[in-house]
Every structure is written in structure tokens, then in C-alpha cells.
């Protein structure tokens with residue numbers, strides 16, 4: 001169990017051992033609850049065909065929510081970024097998950113990401129603003145520039161997160177205040 005847990009992102013062997021000991025001490029309560037939750041998740045989670053979010057429904061709860069603003073589309077690298085932004089609760093539009101970032105080093109090309117699906121969504125119409133919410137890393141910014149170029153063909157406003165974001169900052173690790181500030185002060189892509 002320690003070996004399995006230590007493969008989780010952000011959990012090294014030491015934290016995994018501590019988590020296992022903690023669970024063993026609470027075998028009847030926390031461990032049983034965790035096993036139930038994991039079992040339920042295994043069968044229930046699907047990828048949203050519209051935006052790439054992971055949820056128990058397809059389309060996901062965000063895509064299906066009529067109160068959300070269809071005219072604003074926020075593009076993120078990973079599902080974790082979507083969840084981080086949505087926790088901050090300042091963006092009321094819809095999302096699009098690319099499934100990664102362009103990377104010459106890792107051999108990630110445009111066709112490896114959900115870019116065609118993004119362009120198709122914008123082409124359908126009804127979108128006024130596309131927010132490029134890439135991480136403030138070199139690869140994130142390369143991806144944002146590439147997307148901005150591809151989106152130029154459409155009559156949409158293209159904005160990006162304000163750079164209160166620390167350089168190298170990954171959205172998922174930012175506190176909600178910083179994220180909220182970055183969304184609120186978003187600016188047009190130059």
C-alpha cells in the first residue's frame with residue numbers, strides 16, 4: 001500500500017508511510033470510508049466530451065450548467081488547473097482542457113492536444129472571449145502564443161491571466177487569492 005500511495009503526485013515514500021500508518025490506526029472509520037470513495041469513483045468518473053473535465057457526468061456539471069456564461073471560454077492545460085480556477089469561483093464562464101502543453105522536449109505537438117476541439121467550439125459561435133489560462137512556465141507561454149495565433153482567425157477577444165502569477169507558477173499550486181487576482185485583472189494578448 002505504501003508503494004502504491006508513494007506513486008501519487010506530491011506524495012513521496014515518507015508521506016505515503018505516514019498516510020498508511022494514519023489509515024491503519026483508523027481502520028474502521030477513515031480506511032473504510034476511503035475504500036468506499038475510491039470504489040465509487042472508479043466506476044463513475046468520465047471525461048467530458050465537450051471540455052475535457054473529469055466528472056461523474058458527460059457533459060460535466062460545468063458544461064451542463066445553464067447559469068454559466070457561454071460567451072467566455074477559459075482554456076487550461078490540465079483538469080487540475082480547471083479545478084483550481086473553479087475553486088476560486090471568480091470565473092463564471094465555461095472551460096476547455098487542452099490535456100497538456102506544447103513541448104519540443106517531450107515531443108508534445110499541437111495535434112496531441114485538444115486544440116482542434118477548441119477551435120471547433122469557437123467556430124460554432126457564441127463565444128466572445130477566450131481566456132488563455134496557461135501556466136506561467138516557458139512551455140505554458142509558448143502554448144498560449146500558439147493558441148493566440150490560431151484564434152486570430154475568429155472574431156473573439158483573446159485575453160490571458162494577469163501576471164501577478166509568479167514566473168514558473170503552476171495554477172494548481174497557487175492560493176485562491178492570487179488566482180482570483182490573475183483572473184480579475186486578465187488582459188488582452190499583445
Ligand SMILES: [Zn+2]
Pocket residue numbers: 048049050051052053059060061062063064
Ligand atoms: Zn464539460
